[in-house]
Amino acid sequence: MNYKNHVTRLSQYKSVLQRLVKSGIEKTYAESISKHIGIPATQIRKDFSLFGIRGNKRGGYNVLELLEELKVNLGLNRDLPFILIGYGNLGKALARYHGFHEGCVRIIAAFDPKVGVLSSIPPIPVYPPASISAFLKDNPVKHAVLAVPDDVAQSMVDELYAEGIRGFINFSAIALNIPEDAYVNNVDLELELETVVYYTKEAENKEDKEVKKLV
Amino acid sequence: MNYKNHVTRLSQYKSVLQRLVKSGIEKTYAESISKHIGIPATQIRKDFSLFGIRGNKRGGYNVLELLEELKVNLGLNRDLPFILIGYGNLGKALARYHGFHEGCVRIIAAFDPKVGVLSSIPPIPVYPPASISAFLKDNPVKHAVLAVPDDVAQSMVDELYAEGIRGFINFSAIALNIPEDAYVNNVDLELELETVVYYTKEAENKEDKEVKKLV
DNA sequence: ATAATTATGTGACAATAATCACGACAATCT
DNA sequence: AGATTGTCGTGATTATTGTCACATAATTAT
Numbered sequence: 001m002n003y004k005n006h007v008t009r010l011s012q013y014k015s016v017l018q019r020l021v022k023s024g025i026e027k028t029y030a031e032s033i034s035k036h037i038g039i040p041a042t043q044i045r046k047d048f049s050l051f052g053i054r055g056n057k058r059g060g061y062n063v064l065e066l067l068e069e070l071k072v073n074l075g076l077n078r079d080l081p082f083i084l085i086g087y088g089n090l091g092k093a094l095a096r097y098h099g100f101h102e103g104c105v106r107i108i109a110a111f112d113p114k115v116g117v118l119s120s121i122p123p124i125p126v127y128p129p130a131s132i133s134a135f136l137k138d139n140p141v142k143h144a145v146l147a148v149p150d151d152v153a154q155s156m157v158d159e160l161y162a163e164g165i166r167g168f169i170n171f172s173a174i175a176l177n178i179p180e181d182a183y184v185n186n187v188d189l190e191l192e193l194e195t196v197v198y199y200t201k202e203a204e205n206k207e208d209k210e211v212k213k214l215v
Numbered sequence: 216m217n218y219k220n221h222v223t224r225l226s227q228y229k230s231v232l233q234r235l236v237k238s239g240i241e242k243t244y245a246e247s248i249s250k251h252i253g254i255p256a257t258q259i260r261k262d263f264s265l266f267g268i269r270g271n272k273r274g275g276y277n278v279l280e281l282l283e284e285l286k287v288n289l290g291l292n293r294d295l296p297f298i299l300i301g302y303g304n305l306g307k308a309l310a311r312y313h314g315f316h317e318g319c320v321r322i323i324a325a326f327d328p329k330v331g332v333l334s335s336i337p338p339i340p341v342y343p344p345a346s347i348s349a350f351l352k353d354n355p356v357k358h359a360v361l362a363v364p365d366d367v368a369q370s371m372v373d374e375l376y377a378e379g380i381r382g383f384i385n386f387s388a389i390a391l392n393i394p395e396d397a398y399v400n401n402v403d404l405e406l407e408l409e410t411v412v413y414y415t416k417e418a419e420n421k422e423d424k425e426v427k428k429l430v
Numbered sequence: 431a432t433a434a435t436t437a438t439g440t441g442a443c444a445a446t447a448a449t450c451a452c453g454a455c456a457a458t459c460t
Numbered sequence: 461a462g463a464t465t466g467t468c469g470t471g472a473t474t475a476t477t478g479t480c481a482c483a484t485a486a487t488t489a490t
Contacts, residue, residue: 004410005477005478006477007410007413007414008406008410010413011403011405011406011409011410011413012403012406014409015388015403015405015406019389029436029437029438030437030438031437036390037390038390040478040479041437042439042478042479042480043477043478043479045437045438045439045440046439046440046478046479048438048439049438049439049440054438054439055437055438055439056437056438056485056486057436057437057438057439057484057485057486057487058435058436058437058438058485058486058487058488059436059437059438059486059487060436060437060438061438074409074412074413075412075413075415075416076409076412080412082408088308089304089307089308089311089312090308090312092304092307092308093303093304093305093307093308094404096304097304097305097404097405103405103409105405105408105409105412142415143408143411143412143415145408166415167411167412167414167415168411169407169408169411173230174234175251175252175253182415183411183414183415185407185410185411185414187402187404187407188226188227188230189309189312189402190226190230190312190318190320191223191226191227191230192384192400192402193297193320193358193360193384194226194229194289194291194318194320195219195222195223195226195400196358196382196383196384196398196399196400197289197290197291197295197320197358197382198222198225198226198289198290199222199382199398199400200290200357200358200381200382200397200398201290220446220447220448221447244466244467244468245467245468246467255448255449256467256468257448257449257450257451257469258447258448258449260467260468260469260470261447261448261449261469261470263468263469264468264469264470269468269469270467270468270469271455271456271467271468272454272455272456272457272466272467272468272469273455273456273457273458273465273466273467273468274456274457274466274467274468275466275467275468276468431490432489432490433488433489433490434487434488434489434490435486435487435488435489436485436486436487436488437484437485437486437487438483438484438485438486439482439483439484439485440481440482440483440484441480441481441482441483442479442480442481442482443478443479443480443481444477444478444479444480445476445477445478445479446475446476446477446478447474447475447476447477448473448474448475448476449472449473449474449475450471450472450473450474451470451471451472451473452469452470452471452472453468453469453470453471454467454468454469454470455466455467455468455469456465456466456467456468457464457465457466457467458463458464458465458466459462459463459464459465460461460462460463460464
């Protein structure tokens with residue numbers, strides 16, 4: 001059973017709410033959240049309902065309370081350490097990604113044959129891959145970001161799973177085999193660009209045969 | 216009307232096929248593609264059917280022909296120049312992302328206040344944002360990658376749209392307003408990590424109240 | 431106090447997507 | 461040649477997801 005869309009939307013709501021909090025706004029409405037992210041207000045209410053989040057019959061939602069409930073439902077109401085495997089360009093970008101410094105999702109260490117200390121705030125240490133096992137024995141991390149070359153991704157996952165990692169985000173282009181009790185989220189950047197190409201093509205050529213077939 | 220899942224799958228098939236070509240494999244079957252990416256074989260055939268792609272009644276699919284048809288359907292059977300806006304860590308990672316050098320999707324120039332030439336293969340020049348307009352007059356680019364801070368993303372899109380860009384991939388966390396005839400693909404990295412957290416939480420705590428409600 | 435107004439919450443409905451079951455056809459075997 | 465096998469192709473079916481209409485509660489106005 002896969003509620004990917006619900007969860008994605010919940011995360012989007014959370015993102016909007018965080019911005020509202022920053023702006024000092026205390027109250028919001030399904031309708032105004034809708035304006036921010038383009039999801040119908042009724043869909044938003046349906047989602048909240050599904051996750052047991054309730055508002056005030058006329059007064060909309062209290063921003064802080066709603067944010068807290070969203071975080072609880074997303075499992076983000078606690079410290080969430082990630083390790084980063086692969087410290088190439090993509091790994092560096094992820095480690096420095098400012099968004100992560102605001103939420104509870106934090107990258108606490110990176111592993112790469114080229115060791116060193118990453119100059120971010122806070123600084124993230126880079127260790128050799130051989131020390132992953134030892135590191136995980138001292139640090140109860142359950143999540144890993146895989147930003148390694150395609151050909152080592154699977155063996156890396158196997159090792160990390162054996163060491164207790166259960167949630168993966170995979171930036172390599174190949175599908176990974178994992179046991180039932182773990183989860184992999186695949187992010188294929190090339191695929192994301194190609195999606196854009198497809199829809200742009202569609203727009204520029206409305207009478208395309210294939211498109212007709214689809215509609 | 217949104218066929219996002221179909222298009223995503225088509226792109227995945229394409230990725231598998233490219234690997235098969237590299238390995239020198241000439242023939243494949245819905246069943247064996249399925250093994251690679253975990254999508255049911257009947258789904259694969261249905262997708263092909265929907266896009267008018269046909270195989271041989273018993274002999275499966277010719278790898279090269281299938282790849283070509285997938286590319287045609289995805290609009291990838293031509294040169295696809297992208298420009299990259301924002302040359303921070305993420306921008307650098309994207310510019311150097313090896314996957315792009317193999318397909319037809321290419322980043323041909325980057326724009327950032329900090330100019331310079333990126334040492335990738337091929338080298339990608341970095342120009343000041345002020346020169347975007349002039350650049351687009353000389354180069355008929357229709358697609359842009361937005362890897363800029365959240366607060367400048369919308370104004371950047373407005374400018375790029377005015378200059379003729381119609382396909383965007385947006386790495387900032389905010390939703391962008393665009394006219395009907397353009398397309399934005401939002402990739403929110405924080406959201407991707409949070410999705411992993413959600414599903415990992417679910418696995419570790421099966422009797423969670425909210426989950427029960429859902430099932 | 432009563433009526434009008436404005437949001438929420440949700441069951442009923444509609445649209446979309448995925449799966450299944452089976453027919454068609456080409457290749458191989460006897 | 462005829463039977464058999466393996467794989468595709470697709471209409472029918474089922475499951476999932478999204479939308480709509482409206483009942484409900486809280487607030488404000490008269």
